Amino acid sequence: MKIVLFGHAGQLGTRLHTVLAANAEVRGFDRDQIDLADLAQLRNVLAAEQPDVIVNAAAYTAVDQAESDATGAARINAEAPRAMAEAAAASGALLIHYSTDYVFDGSATVPYTEEAATAPVSVYGRTKLAGEQAIRTAGAPHIILRTAWLYSNRGKNFLKTMLRLAEERDELRVVADQFGCPTYSDLVADATGEILARMYDNGAPRAALFGTYHIACGGTTSWHGFASKIMQLAGKTRVRVTPIATADYPTPARRPMYSVLDCGKLARAFGIRLPAWEDALHACLDDRGRIDQR
Numbered sequence: 001m002k003i004v005l006f007g008h009a010g011q012l013g014t015r016l017h018t019v020l021a022a023n024a025e026v027r028g029f030d031r032d033q034i035d036l037a038d039l040a041q042l043r044n045v046l047a048a049e050q051p052d053v054i055v056n057a058a059a060y061t062a063v064d065q066a067e068s069d070a071t072g073a074a075r076i077n078a079e080a081p082r083a084m085a086e087a088a089a090a091s092g093a094l095l096i097h098y099s100t101d102y103v104f105d106g107s108a109t110v111p112y113t114e115e116a117a118t119a120p121v122s123v124y125g126r127t128k129l130a131g132e133q134a135i136r137t138a139g140a141p142h143i144i145l146r147t148a149w150l151y152s153n154r155g156k157n158f159l160k161t162m163l164r165l166a167e168e169r170d171e172l173r174v175v176a177d178q179f180g181c182p183t184y185s186d187l188v189a190d191a192t193g194e195i196l197a198r199m200y201d202n203g204a205p206r207a208a209l210f211g212t213y214h215i216a217c218g219g220t221t222s223w224h225g226f227a228s229k230i231m232q233l234a235g236k237t238r239v240r241v242t243p244i245a246t247a248d249y250p251t252p253a254r255r256p257m258y259s260v261l262d263c264g265k266l267a268r269a270f271g272i273r274l275p276a277w278e279d280a281l282h283a284c285l286d287d288r289g290r291i292d293q294r
Helices: 013-022 037-050 070-091 123-138 159-166 185-198 223-233 264-270 279-285
Strands: 002-006 025-029 054-056 096-101 142-147 170-177 209-215 239-244
Touching: 002 013, 002 037, 013 025, 013 185, 025 096, 037 070, 037 223, 054 070, 070 123, 070 159, 096 185, 123 142, 123 264, 142 185, 159 170, 170 223, 185 264, 185 279, 209 264, 223 239
Parallel strands: 002 025, 002 054, 054 096, 096 142, 142 209, 170 239
Antiparallel strands: none
16 A cells, blocks of 8 residues: 655654554655645646555644635645545545644534534634535545644644743743643554554445544643643643633634534544543653654
8 A cells, every 4th residue: 555645744744654654655745845835746746656545644733824824824724635635536545634623613512523513713724624625525535534732742732832831931821711632643643544454445445434533532621721731740840830811812813712522433433532631641741752753
């Protein structure tokens, strides 16, 4: 099996490359090798590689910057997935694409299922939803994995920011009225490998499993709760973590106030359920220093 992996050097893609390469030939591309905003270049790469599977772990994830760069966000989050899906539809390749909890408006009070109404409140969320819709419209064999609050020991993310600030400050002021499910990206990568292993029957992808799935760790917390647990597990107990309201920390982009994902469909289809977010965070902190820090 030949896999083309976009975003292979990111916090999700780095682990994905390792996992997928255990059972397949993987051609990894990152922003240094390909500009996903250049759709002609993207189509040429896919035509030359002729992969059996396309995995798209690349995205325009600068949520606040996207508010003033809607065109750039749309090229990466919507138009590039459209081009990937059209190539997959033409060749019969399977497309695995990652989306986000930000496709929801945050007005729910119970976890969102895959069938819940979408209503993104930011440019980032709208462009990610447009990418999902483009993939479905293209008719490609596909798996869309919506995830949430990703962090790891690589790249830029909330965990690394909190640990850095804890070395510089005695107090961290963190939003306490937005709720979601912090998710260790290495676990998403591992689960993707399991999904791919179960997708094929006699060399052909199982069409009954195509579709959209939620994948996130179990449980619910706020950014304040997440930060507090980071400090506890990392032994930074001298640092005070003070709860604040969203209104006290204005940002260009609105965030969903509640974006917990119901992951029951993934468990039913593939037998995969990620651990509680606290357990996953403990595992991530244990992994520090033992992984490739690219």
